[in-house]
Amino acid sequence: MIFKQINSGGDRNFSYLIYCEETKLAAVSDPSPDPVPVLNEIKKHSLELQYIFNTHSHPDHTGGNEYLKNRTGAKLVTFEGGGGDLGVNDGAVLNVGNISFEFIHTPGHTPDSICIKAGENLVTGDTLFVGKVGGTYTEEEAKVEFESLKKLMSLPGHLKVWPGHNYGIAPSSTIDNELKTNPFIMRLNKFEDFLWLKQNWATYKVEHGIQ
Template identity: 50%
Template structure:
């Protein structure tokens, strides 16, 4: 699989380009603020973009969809709860295909009700569900509970060697693995929801005490 992590501006956003050979098909995840940059990289790799995959509906991830769709004719994949007319709704567990590329959908509500992660070729594209050393922002109610359950039931069920590619460059490095996050991410080390929520509520103080930016 051809793969590229692309810095697209905004709030340290990442987009991702997945491609196959010899078919020359491609999927773009969260083109964000630089859809034409992503398109140009695909052209350089001689790839045709067939789908735009959205990890969730926040504008900093979706605001490049219309331009990239207009330039390529690609269909837009987004969770069913956020799909608009002309977009392809996706569901948990669904396997999506473009050419020889296969992407499995993991519905991971929490940061938003429509949050999904995409799993392809041993790589997890985690959007704003899981960052390197952190997790997605939520309130302190049902959304936090949903995120905790998504992380433990979906994300931590993946093999330790799974590579993690987040939606933003918020960590000490731009990528990680499930194993590293399982061992070091303070949120994933919490034994129960009450501890997880307590850390969320006291995150600013925790960061200060542990020198986390």
């Protein structure tokens, strides 16, 4: 399995291209806002793109879908009911060559947020960033996200975390590292503490020198 993180413009967005070396079959996660760098990689390695995954329905993650579909014939995969060619539920598995992709429903940032596990890699979309978590608007959404993050943190610690935006001090992390250093994750024992940090994040960032 080859796993590539690609800068795709916008607000420091990341796309991910994952492919099977033997069969040259590929999948891409969130080829947006700019799908051209992703298409260039596909061409460069003579890949056949089978699936486009969307980690959630925000336009900065979905904007490149049509462009890439029209040029590759790939099928769009979203959370069930999300308007893709294929809908996936929590626990669904899709195979691409010898790669197994497992989908984990992680609502909160949006109701249709999913994370995608492939081998040692976990694509976390806007649910989990390096040192931060996805934005929410209401206490109810924050509670839903809190539960989703607890679910993610029960996964093996060595898994690599690959976020939807380059918002942290590094472009990727691990579950273990987030457990030790991410101030939101360190507050998963108590929802009130987690919510407090969300509500006071702007001040907390300044006080702790976080960019």
